[in-house]
Amino acid sequence: MNKIPRRIVTGIKDGKSVIIEDETVKNAVEHFPDLIISDIWNTQQMPVSLDFETPIPNTGFPQTPKNGTYFRYVSIPPDKDLGVEVEAGKSHPMMHQTQTLDYIIILSGELYLIMEEGETLLKPGDIVIQRGTNHAWSNRSEKPCIQLAVLIDAEK
Template identity: 30%
Template structure:
């Protein structure tokens, strides 16, 4: 029976590489490079790389050298897991706003909160994001629209739009995000 709680330690990342002879091998087989979580909501970094052929063959784990941040740096791709906890209807608007401000501040993304009038977690990044729902269910709120009842296997292509993820269910939702910042 699922408790609905996010078990970050059970998530596994496997990164491949080529050795000096061009033979494929496993470079990393383990947990997330970095994790930030508060209760059931959080994000865990899997991989980050420059959008270049040179970086494709670099065997270093770039995440160990950079601070945890919501947005990928210019000219990079970032891959991560993130979770969305079920809504807590007992929290006041002020408590939700304070939690959102703290969460975005913790990942250097306070500037991404451009219009939170619809929901405290609304944010906009300058990236093309491919989001895949792995577990649970979520709704994606937009300024004037929404995509409801997203289920495991659903994919969202989020193109630098103001949005928020909302979980009206009982189970913490797990998603995988590929964020691409094409700016040089």
């Protein structure tokens, strides 16, 4: 499984900023074959508390806390390795919708963002602003795609 670094540098000791954690994440999981997800950080309220972290379990599809956020690392394998098959005339089997505003950055690989009408190819450096719409991801390449996402609780 991928070694995902997580560094938390916002600690205070004797009135000075310090690094309080510098290690790999402990909560990377595979909900589907080779689909690696780690919820790196979350917040439970707005404004955010800077004093502590409330660890949450990873889920295949995010469940962002009310008035909270998720910071999520996702490694999406090629569709053929994930076992995803799209049938003509039917919606993508991984189509989903969250009640969140998402900021997504593609770090490596490539990935199609599929909407109910239309799709677009994303490459490293591309940014997606996902505003609570029905969508799916499709990796039609031969290599995994790594994305980072910040999901923010939202209202319609």
